[in-house]
Amino acid sequence: MIGSTRYRTHTCVGAADAAGERVRVAGWVHRRRDHGGVTFIDVRDRSGVLQLVFHPDAADAIEAAKSLHPEDVITAEGELVPRDAATVNDKLPTGAVELRVDRLEVLTHAAPMPFSVEDEGAEANEELRLTYRYVELRRESRLRALELRGTVVRAIRGVLDDEGFLDVETPMLTRSTPEGARDFLVPARLQRGAWYALPQSPQLFKQLLMVGGLERYYQIVKCFRDEDLRADRQPEFTQVDIEASFVEQDDIIALVEKVLVAAFAAGGVTLEAPFARMTWADAMRRYGSDRPDLRFGLEIQDWSQAAAASGLGVFEGVVAAGGVVRGIVVPGAGGGMSRKDLDGLVAEAQEIGAKGLVWAVPGEGGALRSSVKADFLAGLSDAFGAATGDLIAVVADQEPAAQNVLGVLRGRLAERHGLVPEGAWEPLWVVDFPLVEWNPGEKRWDSLHHPFTSPRADDLGLMESDPGAVTAVAYDIVMNGLELGGGSIRINDPEVQQRALAMIGMDADEAEARFGFLLRALELGAPPHGGLALGLDRMVMLLAGAASIRDVIAFPKTATGGDPLTGAPAEVDAVQLRDLGISVTPPPSPPAPKG
Numbered sequence: 079m080i081g082s083t084r085y086r087t088h089t090c091v092g093a094a095d096a097a098g099e100r101v102r103v104a105g106w107v108h109r110r111r112d113h114g115g116v117t118f119i120d121v122r123d124r125s126g127v128l129q130l131v132f133h134p135d136a137a138d139a140i141e142a143a144k145s146l147h148p149e150d151v152i153t154a155e156g157e158l159v160p161r162d163a164a165t166v167n168d169k170l171p172t173g174a175v176e177l178r179v180d181r182l183e184v185l186t187h188a189a190p191m192p193f194s195v196e197d198e199g200a201e202a203n204e205e206l207r208l209t210y211r212y213v214e215l216r217r218e219s220r221l222r223a224l225e226l227r228g229t230v231v232r233a234i235r236g237v238l239d240d241e242g243f244l245d246v247e248t249p250m251l252t253r254s255t256p257e258g259a260r261d262f263l264v265p266a267r268l269q270r271g272a273w274y275a276l277p278q279s280p281q282l283f284k285q286l287l288m289v290g291g292l293e294r295y296y297q298i299v300k301c302f303r304d305e306d307l308r309a310d311r312q313p314e315f316t317q318v319d320i321e322a323s324f325v326e327q328d329d330i331i332a333l334v335e336k337v338l339v340a341a342f343a344a345g346g347v348t349l350e351a352p353f354a355r356m357t358w359a360d361a362m363r364r365y366g367s368d369r370p371d372l373r374f375g376l377e378i379q380d381w382s383q384a385a386a387a388s389g390l391g392v393f394e395g396v397v398a399a400g401g402v403v404r405g406i407v408v409p410g411a412g413g414g415m416s417r418k419d420l421d422g423l424v425a426e427a428q429e430i431g432a433k434g435l436v437w438a439v440p441g442e443g444g445a446l447r448s449s450v451k452a453d454f455l456a457g458l459s460d461a462f463g464a465a466t467g468d469l470i471a472v473v474a475d476q477e478p479a480a481q482n483v484l485g486v487l488r489g490r491l492a493e494r495h496g497l498v499p500e501g502a503w504e505p506l507w508v509v510d511f512p513l514v515e516w517n518p519g520e521k522r523w524d525s526l527h528h529p530f531t532s533p534r535a536d537d538l539g540l541m542e543s544d545p546g547a548v549t550a551v552a553y554d555i556v557m558n559g560l561e562l563g564g565g566s567i568r569i570n571d572p573e574v575q576q577r578a579l580a581m582i583g584m585d586a587d588e589a590e591a592r593f594g595f596l597l598r599a600l601e602l603g604a605p606p607h608g609g610l611a612l613g614l615d616r617m618v619m620l621l622a623g624a625a626s627i628r629d630v631i632a633f634p635k636t637a638t639g640g641d642p643l644t645g646a647p648a649e650v651d652a653v654q655l656r657d658l659g660i661s662v663t664p665p666p667s668p669p670a671p672k673g
């Protein structure tokens with residue numbers, strides 16, 4: 079271990095094996111207790127905690143120990159001895175020993191802490207924790223999350239290095255890259271009025287590396303997307319970015335399975351390859367989501383045909399209008415739900431976007447408790463295979479809306495009713511995505527992945543005549559209902575690339591202006607190529623059992639994209655703005671209070 083013996087001969091946990099030896103350790107004062115003339119200090123370094131004991135016979139040391147405050151930085155030396163049997167702590171790796179200190183030196187005094195390091199239960203608010211993130215990082219859970227991240231990264235690099243992938247850096251100051259989000263822009267001082275964009279991903283550069291003959295590329299790389307934030311989003315996040323030449327979909331899938339098996343093993347989770355695969359169409363139909371969580375069943379079932387003759391006006395009307403009546407069965411969930419709970423479920427479905435929700439709970443002897451007269455639901459329980467006490471939730475709407483509501487409810491209800499098995503890991507490849515989806519607001523087709531994704535060879539003829547029917551050679555990897563990554567085989571023919579850009583409404587001039595450099599490269603000998611990118615933060619979040627990717631990022635941003643530690647984003651000097659030729663319009667002032 080690197081370190082000077084001036085400060086330490088062992089780490090705190092490393093000292094556990096040195097009983098009988100003289101030992102020096104260094105770290106932070108974690109906790110102090112005084113007991114009948116004897117002072118105990120827990121000292122903490124990255125490895126963990128070691129108990130120091132100061133007996134009255136070491137007068138100098140005990141005096142120094144008495145004046146210590148939490149988080150003072152110290153070095154302590156003495157003999158490492160076994161603890162009395164009665165005071166052994168089995169829960170700690172150092173619980174059977176203690177350091178009898180005869181020499182103590184305070185290296186740095188710490189001012190009173192903004193919140194306790196030792197007591198992780200005493201949650202300070204996030205703003206405060208992020209302002210003093212370096213104090214929070216001292217907490218065991220944070221340190222372990224970053225250690226895990228490092229271990230996972232090492233495992234990923236191990237596989238990719240072994241497979242002949244080269245780690246190549248790509249520019250951070252570049253042009254807009256089309257991943258569908260807003261860009262972060264950087265003004266170019268030397269070319270006033272021109273802007274760099276921070277990359278949303280290295281997509282185009284990694285393709286250019288393939289044209290450049292690199293054949294196998296990877297990079298663990300920051301990407302920047304100016305989006306509204308959620309628990310698992312940050313304005314800057316990290317991708318494991320991969321691209322290879324002379325490959326087909328199955329080659330990338332097999333490689334990524336190797337990467338994930340190693341990464342998850344590093345996090346203590348065994349995954350069996352090959353992973354399950356499902357087409358996008360099946361995922362949408364059975365689970366109402368393009369990233370289905372397969373840790374539980376609750377498949378969406380169709381009751382449209384029976385509903386059309388049920389006598390219930392809403393059902394009949396929806397089916398007559400080309401819609402569907404579909405539902406899910408939540409085993410055992412209905413029995414314990416009160417009328418209020420069930421009505422709450424209706425409100426929840428509406429909040430997700432349903433017009434309404436019909437619920438039913440089969441009772442003993444064919445009785446049915448339900449939100450509409452049971453006669454309208456004759457045969458529903460049998461058709462759905464529901465048993466006494468199950469909850470049946472039914473939604474009637476146009477297909478995409480109904481599927482979406484049921485897809486969201488499925489996950490929430492499984493979680494709420496304890497149907498998600500503890501410790502289950504269900505990786506899934508979703509394949510055969512459509513190339514484009516209709517954007518009704520903008521009245522145009524949008525890429526589902528990005529515009530460089532290859533259509534299936536058989537579908538090339540449909541690109542102009544029936545865009546919605548074109549299948550992409552694209553694949554997403556999903557884990558427990560979270561998208562871990564996605565990729566595709568790319569277009570390597572400039573003419574097909576032009577047509578793909580035209581499909582999403584880009585005429586030849588615009589295509590040339592924005593992506594002329596790519597089109598040129600494709601004209602100059604582009605090998606068949608494809609790849610994928612994995613979200614590293616999410617992967618580590620899952621492995622750490624963390625609730626948010628912020629927990630596995632050393633210096634994350636808040637939900638409004640701020641960094642309370644440095645105060646970024648911040649105003650800059652007028653001189654800087656002048657040099658850049660930028661003038662800032664002040665934000666609109668908030669409306670004056672009424673009255």
Ligand code: ASP
Nearest residue numbers: 279281565566609610611
């Ligand atoms: N560039 C894509 C993304 O960031 C991944 C890929 O297609 O390789 O999602």
